[in-house]
Amino acid sequence: MDKLVQLTRIGFATTFSFYVKVHSMHWNVEGSDFYEYHKLFEEIYTEVYGAIDPYAENVRKLGGYMPTSYHNLSMLTRIEDEDHVPSKEEMIQELLQDSERIQIVLKKNYDAAEAAGEHGLSNFLAERMDNHKKHAWFLRASTKGP
Numbered sequence: 001m002d003k004l005v006q007l008t009r010i011g012f013a014t015t016f017s018f019y020v021k022v023h024s025m026h027w028n029v030e031g032s033d034f035y036e037y038h039k040l041f042e043e044i045y046t047e048v049y050g051a052i053d054p055y056a057e058n059v060r061k062l063g064g065y066m067p068t069s070y071h072n073l074s075m076l077t078r079i080e081d082e083d084h085v086p087s088k089e090e091m092i093q094e095l096l097q098d099s100e101r102i103q104i105v106l107k108k109n110y111d112a113a114e115a116a117g118e119h120g121l122s123n124f125l126a127e128r129m130d131n132h133k134k135h136a137w138f139l140r141a142s143t144k145g146p
């Protein structure tokens with residue numbers, strides 16, 4: 001398979017699995033400041049969800065096919081699945097790590113898109129990286145203080 005197509009499928013699957021993880025944390029988070037984190041996670045998953053369809057359409061524009069199952073997605077994603085309910089602090093650390101990881105995955109996709117002259121895709125990816133950087137800032141900032 002074409003390297004750019006595969007990197008784009010990997011970026012898509014990583015983004016999609018991050019979306020699923022943040023949404024489940026929105027449901028599962030607990031604590032005295034529950035509502036604050038429930039809303040923060042909602043803001044993040046809503047933003048990321050908005051990228052799912054355009055990301056998939058970028059794979060198709062390159063002539064690639066989309067993963068057709070959870071199994072396919074889990075083979076492609078570059079972030080770890082979460083199979084238990086972490087504490088609020090663990091959730092934030094995990095999402096922060098994932099946000100940093102996603103930026104690296106997207107940068108690889110971006111570099112390949114630029115090298116192939118696919119500037120529509122690289123513009124999309126530049127915006128995605130910036131949004132994940134913002135999510136990382138919000139998550140990091142929420143761990144500071146008393």
Ligand SMILES: [Fe+2]
Nearest residue numbers: 026027038042
């Ligand atoms: Fe909700």
